[in-house]
Amino acid sequence: MDTQSREVNLDWIPASGFQLRKAGVQFDAARVDGDDGRRLADLLETMTGGDPGPVVIEDYARRSVYFLLPAGSTSHRPWPPGVTRLNSGPSHVSYVPVPALRGRTWPLSWRFPPSGPGRFVHPLLLLNAAALLLK
Template sequence: MTTENLPDWVPASGHQLRLTGVHFDAIRVRGVRGEAVLHHLATLTDGLPGPVVREVAGGRWTYFLIPPGASHDFDWPPGVTCYGPSARDQYVGIPAPDGNTYPLHWRCDPPVEGKFVDPELLHAVVTAQLCREPE
């Protein structure tokens, strides 16, 4: 993987915690629900939903990276955690593009400078996935 177009907040190796609200905001969804949201986003974006980090241990969280400050433009439903600019520091682990990054990895390719998940589309998909009536 080339590192030419990667933002400077993506580490060269391993993984590092990054303060949200500075370079990106993150929307976190747990387990299979996160994968379902990602699947729908990928379908709606021709397989290019934007930068998504997956935790492969523990809660198996999926982190959708959106533009900094964009998380507060929406009311996120229960079951979603919003990491953005706030009164207290919030950090998200960011893996390197290659190598040993356990327990994190890029579920979609690492971001290109200035490219993020579309927050409006993400909100619509998350809301549809998590708020639909049981059958």
């Protein structure tokens, strides 16, 4: 694990490359594919003054954007079309790709890296921004 990840004590971030993490343990995620996901990340950046919480982008295939949210926060909420909830429950399990903070992680990278333990994208902020943007 590199120095930056040790400073914020994020043991769910791999030391190199990328790994799949089970949603619902350290975090849930909301995935928005393509240009809509990138526009949503831009909107959150503007709304939060540049620190919306951890966001991972994929530069291949669907060009997905993964917004990492507190564990348990994506279920029981009506998300707009275009948002895929990644969480785990009694009848399903989801996995989220997580890149290292440095080094070769293609096709994944951090659009906004984690800034501290327990710091995630605010679910209601993301939900409202997505509802605005993904009509």
